[in-house]
Amino acid sequence: MITTLLVVVIVLAIAFDYINGFHDAANSIATIVSTKVLSPFQAVLWAAAFNMAAYFVFTDHKVANTIAKTVFEEFITLEVILSGLLAAIAWNLFTWWFGVPSSSSHTLIGGFAGAGMAKALTMGTSAFAAVNFAPILKVVAFIVLAPVIGMIISVLISIIIMHISKNARPSTAEKWFKRLQLISSAALSFTHGGNDAQKVMGIIYVAMISAKVLSPGDVMPEWIPISCYAAIGLGTMSGGWKIVKTMGSKITKVNAFEGVAAESAGAVTLGITEHFGIPVSTTHTITGSIVGVGLLKRVSAVRWGVTVSLLWAWVLTIPVSATLAGLTYAFVHYVIL
Template sequence: MEHITLLIGIVIVTALVFDFTNGFHDTANAMATTISTGALRPKTAVAMSAVLNLVGAFLSVEVAKTISGGIIDEKAGIRPEVIFAGLVGAIVWNLLTWLAGLPSSSSHALFGGLIGATLVSVGTGGVHGDAIVMKVLIPAVCAPIVAGLAAMAATRLTYRLSRGRDEQDTAKGYRAGQIASAALVSLAHGTNDAQKTMGVITLALVTGGVIAPHSDPPLWVVVSAGLAIALGTYLGGWRIIQTLGKGLTDIKPAQGFAAQTGAATVILASSHIGFALSTTQVCSGSIMGSGLGRKGGVVRWSTAGRMVIAWCLTLPAAGLVAGGAAFLADQGDWGVAAVAVLGLGVCGAIWAASRRKPVTQDNVNVPDAEPAGVVTAALQAVAPPPAGPLAAPTASAAQAAAPAPAAATS
C-alpha cells in the first residue's frame, strides 16, 4: 500500500464533509412524518435515526461499488483533483437546497458533481454512460413513482382496515408503527447513502494508487463514512423536515406509517441490487402518495412542483459547479487551493444566510409561510404557486389557523 498523500487526505476529508451534509440534508427522509404527527419528539427522532444510519452503513457495499467503479472509469486518468472538484460541486448544491428547504437529492448532487468534473478534466471517455442511464437516471424516474403508488395503495388499505374503529386508539397504534417504519427507513438510508461516500473515498484511494482497482472499501472507510452521516443526521436538517412534514401534505399517523413502510421497501431493495437511487425522491414520492391515498387529503402541488424542478436541476447544476471547480483544480496546486477557498466562502455565506430565519426543533412543526433563499425564489419564478384551494398557506392564513396562546391546555 502506498502512502496517502496530502491531496488524497484533503479529498477524504471533503468526502466526509459531503457525507455529513448528506446526513442532515436527508434526515427528513426518515423522520419528517414521525415528527410532524408527534410520534416522537424531534431530538429523540433524529438521535434514533443517527444510530440506525450508522448501523446501516455496515450492512452492504454494493452501492459503494457502483460509485467507485460503475459510473466513473477508474482507468481513464481520473485524478484526486477531479474527485475533489466533484465533491465541492455536490456540497454547494446540497447546502443551497437545504437553505431553500427543498428536499433535493444528495445522491444526484454527488453524481452530477463527479460527472461534471470528469467531463471537464478527462472527457466523455471517463464516464460510463450506460451505467448512468441504467443505475441513476432510470431509477430516478421510476423510484418516486413506484414509492408513491405503493404508499397511496397502502394508505387506502390502512384506512379501509381501520374503518369503524376508535380514531384515537388507531392513531396510537399507527404512531407506534411509524416509529418502527421510521427506524427501517433510517437503516435503509444508512445502507444506501453512506455507501456513496465510501465509494467516493475508495475511488480516490484507487486513483492515488493506495489500493488496487475494484477493491472493496477498507474497514476504516466504512467506519468513518458511517460516523459522518450519523453525526449529520443527529444535528437534524430542520428546514427540510419542515417541508416534508408540513409543507407537502397534512400527514396523519396512518399515512406516515404507510409512506415510511413503502419507502423503506423500495430503498432496501435498490441497495441489494446496487441501484444508487435517491432516498429523498423515494420518501418524497411516498409522502405525496400517502396524501393522495387519504380521502380528503390534499397535496400542495406548488411545493411539489418546486421540488420536482429542483430534482431536475440537481444533476446539471452540481455538474456545472464541479466542472468549474475541476477547470481551476487542473491549473495546479494554486487552483486546488482556490477551489478550497471559494468552496469555504460559499458554504460560509449559505450558513450566514440561514441564520436570518433559523428553523430548529422548536419551530419545525410550524408550516413555513415564506420560502427561504434565492433558490426557492428562482424556482417560484419557473413554477409559481397556483391560486385556489391547493395553494400553499400564506403567512396570514397560517397565523389565523394557529391556536391562541390562551387556548392551550398544557
C-alpha cells in the same frame, strides 16, 4: 502513497456524508415530527441510531460499486474527485439553506461526472468519453421511477392498513399508528443509512486507487464504511429543520396512519433498490410516498405548487452539480495545481 491531497479528499468525502446526514435527516424524521410522535431532538437521535445500525447489515457495498464506476478509471484523478466533492457540497448547502429537499445522491453523481468530463477536455478528448453511461442512465431513470414506486407502494400499504383497521375505534387506531410509526421511521432511517453512506464509500475507494494506496479489486478497508456510517449518523443528529418543514407539512398534511404508510413505502423502495445496487434518492423516494398518501385522500390534498418546485430542483441537480464540478476542476487544474 498517502499525500496531502488524498487526505483532503477523504476529509471532504466524510464531510459530504455528514452534510448528507443533516440534509437528508428530514426524509426519515419529517412525518414522525409533524405527527408529534417524537420531539425533534428524540427523532434525530432515533434516526441517527438506525442510520449507523445499517453498517452491520449492508455489507455488500453494491451501491458504492455503482458510484465508483460512473467515471471511467483513466479519467479519475484526485483533482477530479476533489472538484466533484466541492461542487456536491456547495449544491447540497445551497439547497439546504433554501429548504429544498434535493438529492444528495444525484449531487454527488453529477459532481463526479462533471469533473471527469472536464478532465477529458483537458486531455483533448470528448467530454462524454469520461462518463460511463450505463450506471448514469440507471440513476437518471430512477429520478422518475423512485418517487413513482414509492407513491404506488404507499397507496397499496395505505389501502391494506385501512382494510385491516376498518372496524377499530379511531382513538385506539391512532395510538397503534403512533407506535407503528416508531418502527416505520426506524426502517426508513435504516435503509437510508444503508443506501446513502455507500455513495461516499465508493468515492473514497476510487480516490485511494487513484493515489495508488489500493489496487483495483482490493477489498475496501473497514475504516471506510465505519467512517461513512458514523458521519451520516452524526449529520442526522444535527437535524435539518428547514427541510423537515417542507417534507412534514408543505407537501400534504400527514397524520400518524399516513406517516406509517409513507415511511414503510420509502423503506421498502430503498431496500429493493439497494439490493440491486441502484443509488436512488432517499429524498425523491419519500416525497413520492408522501404524495401517495395525500392522493389517497383526494388529489387536492397534495400541494402541487410545492411539488412542482421540488421537481425542478430534482431535474436541475445533476446538470448544475456537473457544471459546478467542471468549473471547479478548471480552477483547480489551471490555477491551484
